[in-house]
Amino acid sequence: MASCEKCWADARRMGVSYSDLIRDRETARIICTPEQQAGEEAKTCAMCGRKTMHQYCGVCMACGWKSEIGGHAALSELEGE
Ligand SMILES: [Zn+2]
Ligand SMILES: [Zn+2]
Numbered sequence: 001m002a003s004c005e006k007c008w009a010d011a012r013r014m015g016v017s018y019s020d021l022i023r024d025r026e027t028a029r030i031i032c033t034p035e036q037q038a039g040e041e042a043k044t045c046a047m048c049g050r051k052t053m054h055q056y057c058g059v060c061m062a063c064g065w066k067s068e069i070g071g072h073a074a075l076s077e078l079e080g081e
Pocket of ligand 2 (some may be wrong): 061065
């Protein structure tokens with residue numbers, strides 16, 4: 001499952017760990033929209049037409065469709081390390 005970009009950003013801003021923040025939000029039943037989860041740089045999904053293709057994982061957070069092209073962003077980042 002791709003991580004939520006909005007929660008990552010919120011965790012960084014609040015100075016808490018991502019896993020703590022997610023647990024708190026699950027308890028409070030706060031659920032981010034697919035657009036928020038996919039991030040600011042999200043691409044438009046070819047299947048459902050929403051801007052919900054996760055910016056790193058290349059997975060649509062709305063319908064679950066996975067783009068082969070979108071996944072390359074994450075791969076090239078790993079290779080750069
Ligand atoms: Zn979130
Ligand atoms: Zn989709």
